[in-house]
Amino acid sequence: MGAEGQDSGLDLAGPSIGTTGEFAVLRQVTARLPQGPGVLVGPGDDAAVVAAPDARVVVTTDVLVEDVHFRRDWSSAYEVGRKAAAQNCADVAAMGARATALVVGLSAPRDLPLDWATGLTDGLRDESARAGASVVGGDMTRGERVVVSVTALGDLEGRAPVLRSGARPGDLVVVAGALGTSAAGLALHLRGDAALLESWAALAAAHRVPVPDYAAGPALARAGATAMLDVSDGLLQDLGHVAAASGVDLVVDAAALEPDLERVGGAAAALGEQGWDWVLGGGEEHALAATLPPGAPLPHGVRVVGRVVAASAGGGVVTVAGLAPVRVVRRGWDHYAR
Amino acid sequence: MGAEGQDSGLDLAGPSIGTTGEFAVLRQVTARLPQGPGVLVGPGDDAAVVAAPDARVVVTTDVLVEDVHFRRDWSSAYEVGRKAAAQNCADVAAMGARATALVVGLSAPRDLPLDWATGLTDGLRDESARAGASVVGGDMTRGERVVVSVTALGDLEGRAPVLRSGARPGDLVVVAGALGTSAAGLALHLRGDAALLESWAALAAAHRVPVPDYAAGPALARAGATAMLDVSDGLLQDLGHVAAASGVDLVVDAAALEPDLERVGGAAAALGEQGWDWVLGGGEEHALAATLPPGAPLPHGVRVVGRVVAASAGGGVVTVAGLAPVRVVRRGWDHYAR
Numbered sequence: 001m002g003a004e005g006q007d008s009g010l011d012l013a014g015p016s017i018g019t020t021g022e023f024a025v026l027r028q029v030t031a032r033l034p035q036g037p038g039v040l041v042g043p044g045d046d047a048a049v050v051a052a053p054d055a056r057v058v059v060t061t062d063v064l065v066e067d068v069h070f071r072r073d074w075s076s077a078y079e080v081g082r083k084a085a086a087q088n089c090a091d092v093a094a095m096g097a098r099a100t101a102l103v104v105g106l107s108a109p110r111d112l113p114l115d116w117a118t119g120l121t122d123g124l125r126d127e128s129a130r131a132g133a134s135v136v137g138g139d140m141t142r143g144e145r146v147v148v149s150v151t152a153l154g155d156l157e158g159r160a161p162v163l164r165s166g167a168r169p170g171d172l173v174v175v176a177g178a179l180g181t182s183a184a185g186l187a188l189h190l191r192g193d194a195a196l197l198e199s200w201a202a203l204a205a206a207h208r209v210p211v212p213d214y215a216a217g218p219a220l221a222r223a224g225a226t227a228m229l230d231v232s233d234g235l236l237q238d239l240g241h242v243a244a245a246s247g248v249d250l251v252v253d254a255a256a257l258e259p260d261l262e263r264v265g266g267a268a269a270a271l272g273e274q275g276w277d278w279v280l281g282g283g284e285e286h287a288l289a290a291t292l293p294p295g296a297p298l299p300h301g302v303r304v305v306g307r308v309v310a311a312s313a314g315g316g317v318v319t320v321a322g323l324a325p326v327r328v329v330r331r332g333w334d335h336y337a338r
Numbered sequence: 339m340g341a342e343g344q345d346s347g348l349d350l351a352g353p354s355i356g357t358t359g360e361f362a363v364l365r366q367v368t369a370r371l372p373q374g375p376g377v378l379v380g381p382g383d384d385a386a387v388v389a390a391p392d393a394r395v396v397v398t399t400d401v402l403v404e405d406v407h408f409r410r411d412w413s414s415a416y417e418v419g420r421k422a423a424a425q426n427c428a429d430v431a432a433m434g435a436r437a438t439a440l441v442v443g444l445s446a447p448r449d450l451p452l453d454w455a456t457g458l459t460d461g462l463r464d465e466s467a468r469a470g471a472s473v474v475g476g477d478m479t480r481g482e483r484v485v486v487s488v489t490a491l492g493d494l495e496g497r498a499p500v501l502r503s504g505a506r507p508g509d510l511v512v513v514a515g516a517l518g519t520s521a522a523g524l525a526l527h528l529r530g531d532a533a534l535l536e537s538w539a540a541l542a543a544a545h546r547v548p549v550p551d552y553a554a555g556p557a558l559a560r561a562g563a564t565a566m567l568d569v570s571d572g573l574l575q576d577l578g579h580v581a582a583a584s585g586v587d588l589v590v591d592a593a594a595l596e597p598d599l600e601r602v603g604g605a606a607a608a609l610g611e612q613g614w615d616w617v618l619g620g621g622e623e624h625a626l627a628a629t630l631p632p633g634a635p636l637p638h639g640v641r642v643v644g645r646v647v648a649a650s651a652g653g654g655v656v657t658v659a660g661l662a663p664v665r666v667v668r669r670g671w672d673h674y675a676r
Contacts, residue, residue: 047398052390060385105401149487
């Protein structure tokens, strides 16, 4: 179209994607992307072709917007790429599947440094590789802000997908991964105190680059998980989705989350915030939460944090047992909440 | 993240996505999306699951940015949805495949009218249905400008994918669909003259909503197409991709494109522009261009527009034969070209 996107006016030390040109950028980006054995046609054609061995494909998409989901002064391009891949691959894992391929849409101003585009690519590539997937294609276009759109495909390896709707009374509620660290990191970045950021560097990093336990998804599926999702909106809100979809109530045992509280407790004290807010309500953690029949084997890295009970009134209620009465300010994340 | 996206400041007659809330919008949007028989898990979980009958899946992604690819004062939300689906499904068709499923990422300001989001959904749904696909999932997030990211999946139905690299000397160059109409429509919209827009309403509409011949993709594959792509950057530039990837040269016969020139000739004269610029260089047309062995049956709606010749010097050269010497101003579309 004819209308012009505006540049963001940054000074450049090196070439930008605008001065390099769309096709030259795509060539440089594509050259950084190794293709796994399941990729039958990689980047460079109208579309890619990926193996789907059991004749089904898992598909999920997530969009990251500059100054909404990341800030270029907080996160490197590499970290944004890691995070964009991670949140999509976590969704694939939460179905009990293994990620196979990603496609990426990048909208960016002309003056985006070429290094930023290649850094993003490297981050997408490395996190995809951690999940077992290849970046097989993409699209690049102009836009005022950087917007990274990722779609991930996955392979269920013959298993049934694990939905949100299968939890049954008597099941255990389990989690793979830490809770609250991303929210703690966000709070540290928002405060912007360099000394605090240094003291709690691991928490800050957890916000910039979540590190989901991808293997836990298929492992939980093999163990018989009756429901599963990834913790993207906050534990209580996400468990609420499971409870509502399954027509059950859930009881979370606060004592089981003490290690999470301890992990963020120092930062919470330093910032004058409540660690429980982060542990129970923090989004973008991308831990996996699931329900397992009692007696099912607990996969490596998976811990019990609660239990499924019969619905009190239609289901959907999540209760925290054993929690001292603290105020839970933010129970989750609505992109349009004020 | 904590930073706030800004609203665009439009007055609203009805509810916006911000006042409605993310989850309520998603419920309303999802309720408008019927799911075809190949959808094993539809919207509402961490990911969808789609059938891939021949154990392969075609995947492609495209991003549409407000004021770069569409303008809300030119196009209705429904038209933007149609176009977003069309350009992705055309990429799937250009592999010789049938589109099966779409996922959609929408980034939008809080004050986007709810009607706009549902109109977009209806457009995506209807164009997907025209291609044989279902919209199976998506993501919605805040952003200053509307950005629509679509990923389409496709089924090769047991056939080999048709790449850009298989054209051989002696093959015919063929096209399914009109050329130049989208570029003519863009020029009419840029001029903004209401009387001209009314006189050439079909051309204006062709810019807002391309109507690819999806069936021609699989039909050309069955007919033995040796190379194929969709005309998104302009016929000469896109055929240049085929020529370069195949190591051949192509000769386009201008006489074969006279019907396209006639279709846009009146609008070109009225605007004082060159119709050939649009026919040979106009992007976003989403016609399919392919190469076919001589003697191959021509599928319905497919016409011969040229021939493949041996490479003069490495290949990649596209020549137009029989064209009176007119100036071809814009040979294609680079999102970062000045």
